[in-house]
Amino acid sequence: MNLKMIKNAYRFLKHDQWFMPFLKKNRASLFLIFFLGFLTFFCGSALMFVSGYLISSCARHPYNLFLVYVPVVLTRAFGIGRPVFKYIERLKSHNWVLKTTSALRGKLYKTLERDGSFLSRHFRTGDLLDLLADDLDHLENFYLRTIFPIIVAYLVFFLLMIFVGISNLYLAVALFLLLSTIIFLIPILALPAAYSRYSRQKNLTQKQYEHSTEAFFGLRDWKIAHREQDFTDYNSQFDSQAAKIKDKNRQLELNRNLLIQLLFGLIATVLLCWSGTNLTASKMMANYAASVVLAFFPLMDCFLPVTQAALELPLYSVSLKRLNDLSQSTSIKTVATSQKQEVALPEQIAFDHVSFNYGPKEQALLVDFSLRVHKKEKIAILGPSGEGKTTLLQLLIGDLSAKQGTISFDGQPISERQNQRSSWFSYLNQSAFIFNTTILNNVRLGNERASNDDVKRVLAQVGLQEFVSKLSKGVDTIVEENGSLLSGGQRQRLALARILLKDAPILLLDEPTVGLDPLTESQLMQTIFKTQKDKTMFWITHHLAGLEQVDRIIFLEKGKASMSGTPQWLYDHDPRFRRLYDLDIGRI
Numbered sequence: 001m002n003l004k005m006i007k008n009a010y011r012f013l014k015h016d017q018w019f020m021p022f023l024k025k026n027r028a029s030l031f032l033i034f035f036l037g038f039l040t041f042f043c044g045s046a047l048m049f050v051s052g053y054l055i056s057s058c059a060r061h062p063y064n065l066f067l068v069y070v071p072v073v074l075t076r077a078f079g080i081g082r083p084v085f086k087y088i089e090r091l092k093s094h095n096w097v098l099k100t101t102s103a104l105r106g107k108l109y110k111t112l113e114r115d116g117s118f119l120s121r122h123f124r125t126g127d128l129l130d131l132l133a134d135d136l137d138h139l140e141n142f143y144l145r146t147i148f149p150i151i152v153a154y155l156v157f158f159l160l161m162i163f164v165g166i167s168n169l170y171l172a173v174a175l176f177l178l179l180s181t182i183i184f185l186i187p188i189l190a191l192p193a194a195y196s197r198y199s200r201q202k203n204l205t206q207k208q209y210e211h212s213t214e215a216f217f218g219l220r221d222w223k224i225a226h227r228e229q230d231f232t233d234y235n236s237q238f239d240s241q242a243a244k245i246k247d248k249n250r251q252l253e254l255n256r257n258l259l260i261q262l263l264f265g266l267i268a269t270v271l272l273c274w275s276g277t278n279l280t281a282s283k284m285m286a287n288y289a290a291s292v293v294l295a296f297f298p299l300m301d302c303f304l305p306v307t308q309a310a311l312e313l314p315l316y317s318v319s320l321k322r323l324n325d326l327s328q329s330t331s332i333k334t335v336a337t338s339q340k341q342e343v344a345l346p347e348q349i350a351f352d353h354v355s356f357n358y359g360p361k362e363q364a365l366l367v368d369f370s371l372r373v374h375k376k377e378k379i380a381i382l383g384p385s386g387e388g389k390t391t392l393l394q395l396l397i398g399d400l401s402a403k404q405g406t407i408s409f410d411g412q413p414i415s416e417r418q419n420q421r422s423s424w425f426s427y428l429n430q431s432a433f434i435f436n437t438t439i440l441n442n443v444r445l446g447n448e449r450a451s452n453d454d455v456k457r458v459l460a461q462v463g464l465q466e467f468v469s470k471l472s473k474g475v476d477t478i479v480e481e482n483g484s485l486l487s488g489g490q491r492q493r494l495a496l497a498r499i500l501l502k503d504a505p506i507l508l509l510d511e512p513t514v515g516l517d518p519l520t521e522s523q524l525m526q527t528i529f530k531t532q533k534d535k536t537m538f539w540i541t542h543h544l545a546g547l548e549q550v551d552r553i554i555f556l557e558k559g560k561a562s563m564s565g566t567p568q569w570l571y572d573h574d575p576r577f578r579r580l581y582d583l584d585i586g587r588i
């Protein structure tokens with residue numbers, strides 16, 4: 001299991017597309033940081049060694065001051081060298097980290113911005129918040145607190161073993177066994193427990209993020225239901241669970257530190273015994289007895305972080321995996337940039353024998369589904385809830401891929417046209433998002449290059465001109481968070497104005513009038529049909545009123561189009577449709 005974990009860590013490192021490129025690019029300064037780290041410990045150890053020698057030789061009243069002159073100078077040199085090297089090393093490593101972090105944050109935000117819609121479908125909100133809040137910090141620490149200290153510690157260990165091995169083989173073997181226990185054995189043995197503790201903690205944090213997000217989104221409902229206290233209790237239960245895990249971690253950490261301190265004590269005792277028996281043959285040699293033991297103490301600072309670092313490995317490897325997953329999943333979609341390209345209306349959009357389900361155990365939503373939609377055709381998609389209507393649109397956009405069959409524009413599979421997808425489609429669902437900015441900016445999202453006059457034109461087309469003209473600041477009025485200044489119908493109209501400005505050839509409507517009163521619903525749909533007559537349109541709806549305006553209706557049921565035809569044809573020939581239609585418009 002431990003070997004597998006180490007292998008996993010190695011694989012992550014190898015495939016790390018976040019820090020690794022920066023590491024490679026700044027190889028020279030990294031080596032300098034390692035070298036400075038080594039020099040710091042060397043000076044610390046040498047300082048103690050020379051000081052020990054100096055104290056011992058002064059205690060024996062040297063007959064000539066020059067006998068201790070060189071150690072005095074060396075003490076001063078190492079004493080100054082240690083903080084100086086440490087300072088430069090800190091300066092260099094922090095500079096490196098700040099530069100890298102800034103570049104990484106830029107990269108992360110660009111990734112999220114570019115593939116926002118894709119990410120929101122594939123990552124839960126808790127995951128995304130976690131990604132933003134923690135993962136990059138973890139990755140920074142992974143190198144600063146794990147990889148770099150381990151490299152410096154192993155470098156010091158390697159050189160120490162060579163040096164001691166040359167001086168005395170038995171001592172080298174004893175030191176090797178004890179130090180190896182500290183820097184290899186304990187970290188490896190502690191890994192499984194660290195992984196399981198971490199995964200519990202991580203699950204808890206993620207749940208907390210998810211629940212907090214949900215709870216906050218539903219804040220109004222908690223209040224309406226007079227369940228404010230439940231809301232508080234709901235969130236505080238996570239705090240108490242987190243506190244328990246933290247306490248357990250602290251206890252384990254204390255025990256581990258005690259064991260390591262005991263081992264260091266044992267090393268000091270071994271050194272003391274060895275120097276007591278081997279360095280007392282002459283008075284001159286005895287000067288070194290204390291030095292050897294003292295020289296070892298500063299090295300404890302070098303080896304201690306290795307165990308700690310290894311215990312943090314699970315924390316970092318999960319973050320590293322998620323960031324790399326993010327890079328990979330978005331790199332598939334990277335081509336789907338938001339850059340607007342001029343695209344011509346396809347003559348034909350074809351679904352050919354498409355089958356789809358979300359997972360092997362999930363119900364098949366499309367089964368050998370075929371459909372041909374011609375240029376400027378308006379298609380209404382009806383069907384019971386959960387039959388896969390929205391999924392059908394997601395397949396068309398390319399957010400999902402068919403398990404079998406193809407979806408193509410003029411014979412070319414949509415997967416090959418993903419680089420143009422933002423130019424092909426406009427999308428309006430039941431709750432268009434309105435940003436907390438001006439009306440002008442909200443509409444201009446459709447086309448950043450549009451002039452103020454263009455914005456006013458589309459606002460007039462969607463019937464918002466009068467409303468906007470009555471606002472004291474007109475189009476410069478800020479609509480508050482998620483457009484709370486606007487009614488539901490006005491929000492949908494504003495989103496429609498955005499779509500008109502975008503002027504993409506294919507319009508996808510996913511129940512855009514849900515929650516609107518019948519009059520507003522009918523007006524909005526009238527506006528859409530009037531302004532979008534030159535576009536190809538897919539309209540998912542549960543309401544049959546207004547359907548006469550579409551060219552064709554398909555009824556999606558059990559993975560197939562169970563009814564299909566013009567509204568008039570279906571009304572005349574399909575009793576089920578006639579009944580549904582009459583029910584919907586209140587005729588029966």
Ligand SMILES: Nc1ncnc2c1ncn2[C@@H]1O[C@H](COP(=O)(O)OP(=O)(O)OP(=O)(O)O)[C@@H](O)[C@H]1O
Pocket residue numbers: 358362365383384385386387388389390391392
């Ligand atoms: N990402 C997903 N992973 C697994 N199942 C999903 C996912 N998204 C949707 N589903 C499931 O697929 C089924 C079809 O969902 P879809 O939203 O396409 O239906 P719909 O016909 O548009 O429903 P409605 O009319 O209620 O909006 C539902 O049962 C839904 O739970």
